[in-house]
Amino acid sequence: MRTKKQEGLMLEQAFKDDLRTILDGNKIEACLQCGTCTASCPVSYLMDYGPRKLVALCRNGMLEEVLRSNTPWMCVSCYLCTTRCPAGIRITDLLYEIKRLAKKSGINQPTNGYEVLSEKFIEQVEKYGRVNEMRLTMSLILKNLSRMFDTVPLGLKLLRKGRISLTSIIKSESIKNIKDLTQISERIKLRGSG
Amino acid sequence: MQKPYDISTRAIMKHLGADLVELEDWNCCGATFYHSVDELQALVLSARNLALAERMGNNLLTICNACYTNLLKTNMYLKKNANLNKTVNEILEKIGLSYHGSVKVRHILEVLVNDVGEQSIKEKVISPLKDFKVAPYYGCQIVRPFHIFDDPEFPTSMDRLISWIGATAVSYPLKTKCCGGMLSFLNKEACLGLIKDLLQSAVKSGAECIATCCPLCQTNLEMFQEDVNKKYNIQLSIPIVPFTQLIGLAFGLSPDEIGLKAMLVPLKKKIT
Amino acid sequence: MKEKIGVYVCHCGKNIAETVDVEEVTKFASGLPGVKIARHYIYMCSEPGQELIKKDIKEHGLTRVVVAACSPTMHEPTFRRACADGGLNPYLCHMVNIREHVSWVTEDKELATEKAMDLIAAAVNRVIYNEPIQTKKLPIVPAVLVVGGGIAGITTALNVAEAGIKVYLVEKTPSIGGRMAQLDKTFPTLDCASCILTPKMVEVAKHPNIQILAYSEIEEVSGYVGNFKVKIRKKPRYVDESKCTGCGTCAEKCPVRVPNEFDMGLSSRKAIYIPFPQAVPRKYTIDAEHCLYFQKGVCRVCEKFCDRKAIDFNQKPEIIEVEVGAIVIATGYDIFDASKIPRYGYGRFDNVFTSLEFERILNASGPTNGKIVLKDGRTPSSIAIIHCVGSRDENYNKYCSRVCCMYSLKFAHMIKERIPDAKVYEFYIDMRAFGKGYEEFYKRVMEEGVEIIRGKVAEVTDIPLTPEEEGKLIVVAEDTLLGVVRRVPVDMVILSVGLVPRKDAPEIARMFNLSIGNDGFFIEKHPKLAPVATATSGIFIAGCCQGPKDIPDTVAQAEAAAAEAIDLISKGYVETEPYVSIVDPERCSGCRICISLCPYGAISFNKDKEIVQINDALCKGCGTCASACPSGAIKQLYFTDKQILSEIAGLLAVKKEKPPESIVVSKPS
Structure with missing residues (x-):
């Protein structure tokens, strides 16, 4: 059994290693803490820390706070912070990395349903190779993420306009070489454990 | 759900003689x-x-x-x-x-503006969208993080394209501000605020429609307009269309060819 | 062997000795062929260190000296002088760089020690073939060219002229004065910029030793230290300077209005104009690009009204050739183009101004007569000042522009003085108030009730989210000390734009053979010890062309450049480059390939003897001719084939069991 401290250290090492491999990851060391990112973020008001403080926490080695933060899970990937950052930090990519690490660490993140959406989306890709909005929405309704009642009027309207069809939910057409994607997943899982 | 964008793209490219596979x-x-x-x-x-x-x-x-x-x-x-x-x-x-x-990875907007170009597009315009004001909405990821063919915050490609088909691109400073992206699935309430700003600003600048170049932007702006109205107690009713539909219209393609009838808020009579 | 070589290994305190085993290296050196004596010492450049060399030359009859220490650019002159003092021709001394090339680039002691040994072995093998060479003394032209008529150029010109030396002051625009003339007050003392500048401009105009060449540009530079030849193109003013009294009737009558560049386009001037009331020389200039006569062939109103008949539409550019001994470049800076950051709204919103525009607004003779007003004439009740626009930003310029924090604070103070009720906000990342009296000024401005917010502005928008924001410019930034994103509605925004190199800096660099750094500014010879000299001897730099700086630093640097120029000229002579090329008349076939290749025009053809000859006053020792000569008739002193090949042979002589590649490759740090 590893102690909690040991696990913390291993995570820290994994984080450092990953930072080194993501593009310009080391630049967080040169963050000016100017706040351009947080002030540019369209959804920073939903975040506990916001990108600037999150970078500060990363630099200070306060990894547990980082991994428990809701900040990365709120990110909408609009990349405004990234293109504006005067220190050249790819903040959006850093947030992806934190999400990956949070998943790896098993530390509970306060989640806004991102997990479920992400899981359902990926499930669709792996099963069919493509994503059908109807199927995705249905699966979310089943997971209680979207309230059925709310979506009915819009759904009916879309049906009337011919923008969606009910058959696409039932008809499970996948790409020809769906086994390609299965293979890819397996290969990557194999690498991950090895 | 984004069939109109798909078929209008294919239709105008075919009309321009481009071979899409x-x-x-x-x-x-x-x-x-x-x-x-x-x-x-x-x-x-x-x-x-x-x-x-x-x-x-192929590219x-x-x-x-x-x-x-x-x-x-x-x-x-x-x-x-x-x-x-x-x-x-x-x-x-x-x-x-x-x-x-x-x-080489290309976006349809970039190809139309830079490869097809002004002259070829103008040549094909048979019913210019005169006196029609359009808010060009680019969304985020077309110019960020990689700003290969335009400015990361204030691009002008679509503005130019709109002028080539006889319409007027209104000044729309929110043109690359976020529509909420996939957050609309998770936190619709938060997104409605962002969408409201985008819609309202377009209406204020006199736009008669918003042109999009991304399926997700199209979805968020088009599908949640009703929710925005309800939440903020306002009455917005601005058509949201893929920009390729506007080009199709100017090229004189029929509404069916470009999927015009499937839009939730229909375009004004005068141009259709 | 008849040569007796002395080898001296320097510790440079710990700089070398910490990484290189100097004792081992010395032991190794003493065993090399021809080495009579080898020593190591803590500071070879010190007086006792140099004394060692001198003493050994006398006592041991040394005929060659090798010093293994720092870079030759640092101390080669020191050790050559020591040898000369000891009675040895200075060029029989050779330096080995075991600091920059060895100890500073690796932490591996073993490899460092080996590399030091190899380099010394090479030097010892080479120095045997060094030959005594002599330099010549050439007279110097007692005149100085100053390029740029801003506060730097003005200061240098006055200092040099006061020393009794002739100065040619070349200025591109119609008047001297530069950027400083555009400023209102200067921080932190709040003296009025023109009150302290214009007396100096007048002094320049009156000084018998200064010739102002305004509205002129450098065309071509040739020659070398002490003897530069410069061609200057005097652009036509279409006004005879000797007749113009500066009365201004012409401008009064001129019907054409043009944006006034001195007011950053915020006001207009006429097509015949002086840039500003205190212009020196006070001579009018016709802007041919906008003049009706030049553009459409009609008008000539100015000509009609000029009593002195000074208007001359037929004036042509004039080339003036001058000879000078030294050159000072003081070409200044441009300001960062704020429209490159569209999110700050410059060019999109009426009431977003750059700092230089705001200087003009503040100025009593500016576009608003010193009244702070919005484009529509209203008085603003709130103003935001945004720091670091285009500076400290990887997307634009990485460097700090050094003056923006202070002038921004000055703006806040001036606004508070003129509109006491106005809310003033400063958005900053780090407050850099480093100069004398600067921190005190910062405190003073804080106490005046200016709101100072730590956060880089994300954007300026005109899209309101609340009723209070209607009709305002909203400045969005995170107050990073509070951790809150703020939207501050204001009437006016001032962008504190950074300083950038002049657009034509690369052109100037090419003409004067200057180097340009990554930031685009000219590079000094040494960042600490030679801050105004450049890699080209006899050419100095001063002011913002070397990097952003405030007025006190600019003036200090300008005076330093003047001192350097005076120093050079008062010496009376320059020593020629010793490493000149020489021609072996026996082997020269007269093919003349070298003549076309020589960049300095130093080689000519002797028709009688049918061979080439080299003027060693002009030869810069670049070696091009020596390497190009097909018959091997040209050799470059101090870099003869024999010397270079011996050096290589010494380097490659294998004397250790390890394979050579592990010896010469140093580990990357």
């Missing part, structure tokens, strides 16, 4: 989700599409901002990181593919 057996690039789970898998998914295109000997055209960013990102990462390139190709090899980095 659908990438056979393409897969979803995973949008932003794979990046949050496994970077390598995200890259391999896009690399599969790139490899398929390379095998066909890759996309009409979606997120696909555009993912494909560009994959191309760049593979170019800059030799180890990664090797790993990705080892995985591709298992499914009988390989990728050598030769495919």
Whole structure:
């Protein structure tokens, strides 16, 4: 059994290693803490820390706070912070990395349903190779993420306009070489454990 | 759900004499989700599409901002990181593919503005959208993080394109502000605020419609207009259309050819 | 062997000795062929260190000296002088760089020690073939060219002229004065910029030793230290300077209005104009690009009204050739183009101004007569000042522009003085108030009630989210000390734009053979010890062309450049480059390939003897001719084939069991 401290250290090492491999990851060391990112973020008001403080926490080695933060899970990937950052930090990519690490660490993140959406989306890709909005929405309704009642009027309207069809939910057409994607997943899982 | 964008793109490209070939057996690039789970898998998914295109000997055209960013990102990462390139190709090899980095990734907007160009488009315009004011909405990922063909915050490509078809692009400073992206699935309430700002600002600047160039932007702006009205107790009713539909109209294509009737808020009579 | 070589290994305190085993190296050196004595010492450049060399030359009859220490650019002159003092021709001394090339680039002591040994072995093998060479003394032209008529150029010109030396002051625009003339007050003392500048401008105009060449540009530079030849193109003013009294009737009558560049386009001037009331020389200039006569062939109103008949539409550019001994470049800076950051709204919103525009607004003779007003004439009740626009940003310029924090604070103070009720906000990342009296000024401004917010502005928008924001410019930034994103509605925004190199800096650099750094500014010879000299001897730099700086630093640097120029000229002579090429008349075939290749025009053909000859006053020792000569008739002193090949042979002589590649490759740090 590893102690909690040991696990913390291993995570820290994994984080450092990953930072080194993501593009310009080391630049967080040169963050000016100017706040351009947080002030540019369209959804920073939903975040506990916001990108600037999150970078500060990363630099200070306060990894547990980082991994428990809701900040990365709120990110909408609009990349405004990234293109504006005067220190050249790819903040959006850093947030992806934190999400990956949070998943790896098993530390509970306060989640806004991102997990479920992400899981359902990926499930669709792996099963069919493509994503059908109807199927995705249905699966979310089943997971209680979207309230059925709310979506009915819009759904009916879309049906009337011919923008969606009910058959696409039932008809499970996948790409020809769906086994390609299965293979890819397996290969990557194999690498991950090895 | 984004059939109108799809068919209008195909229709105008056909009308321009361009030869679009659908990438056979393409897969979803995973949008932003794979990046949050496994970077390598995200890259391999896009690399599969790139490899398929390379095998066909074609460049890759996309009409979606997120696909555009993912494909560009994959191309760049593979170019800059030799180890990664090797790993990705080892995985591709298992499914009988390989990728050598030769495919250029293009967005439909960029191709229309820079490759087809002003003259060719103007030549095809038979019913210019005179006196029609359009708010060009680019969304985020078409210019960020990679700003290859335009400014990362204040692009002008679509503005120009709109003027070529006889319409007027209104000054729309929110043109690359976020529509909420996939957050609309998770936190619709938060997104409604963003969408309201985008819609209201367009209406205020006198726009009679908002033109989009990304399926997700189109979805968020079009589908949630009613919710915005309800939440903020306002009465917005501005048509949201893929920009390719406007070009189709100017080219004199029929509403059916470009999927015009499927839009939730119909365009004004005077131009249709 | 008849040569007796002395080898001296320097510790440079710990700089070398910490990484290189100097004792081992010395032991190794003493065993090399021809080495009579080898020593190591803590500071070879010190007086006792040099004394060692001198003493050994006398006592041991040394005929060659090798010093293994720092870079030759640092101390080669020191050790050559020591040898000369000891009675040895200075060029029989050779330096080995075991600091920059060895100890500073690796932490591996073993490899460092080995590399030091190899380099010394090479030097010892080479120095045997060094030959005594002599330099010549050439007279110097007692005149100085100053390029740029801003506060730097003005200061240098006055200092040099006061020393009794002739100065040619070349200025591109119609008047001297530069950027400083555009400023209102200067921080932190709040003296009025023109009150302290214009007396100096007048002094320049009156000084018998200064010739102002305004509205002129450098065309071509040739020659070398002490003897530069400069061609200056005097652009036509279309006004005879000797007749113009500066009365201004012409401008009064001129019907054409043009944006006034001195007011950053915020006001207009006429097509015949002086840039500002205190212009020196006070001579009018016709702007041919906008003049009706030049553009459409009609008008000539100015000519009609000029009593002195000074208007001359037929004036042509004039080339003036001058000879000078030294050159000072003081070409100044441009300001960062704020429209490159569209999110700050410059060019999109009426009431977003750059700092230089705001200087003009503040100025009593500016576009608003010193009244702070919005474009529509209203008085603003709130103003935001945004720091670091285009500076400290990887997307634009990485460097700090050094003056923006202070002038921004000055703006806040001036606004508070003129509109006491106005709310003033400063958005900053780090407050850099480093100069004398600057921190005190910062405190003073804080106490005046200016709101100072730590956060880089994300954007300026005109899209309101609340009723209070209607009709305002909203400045969005995170107050990073509070951790809160703020939207501050204001009437006016001032962008504190950074300083950038002049657009034509690369052109100037090419003409004067200057180097340009990554930031685009000219590079000084040494960042600490030679801050105004450049890699080209006889050419100095001063002011913002070397990097952003405030007025006190600019003036200090300008005076330093003047001192350097005076120093050079008062010496009376320059020593020629010793490493000149020489021609072996026996082997020269007269093919003349070298003549076309020589960049300095130093080689000519002797028709009588049918061979080439080299003027060693002009030869810069670049070696091009020596390497190009097909018959091997040209050799460059100090870099003869024999010397270079011996050096290589010494380097490659294998004397250790390890394979050579592990010896010469140093580990990357």
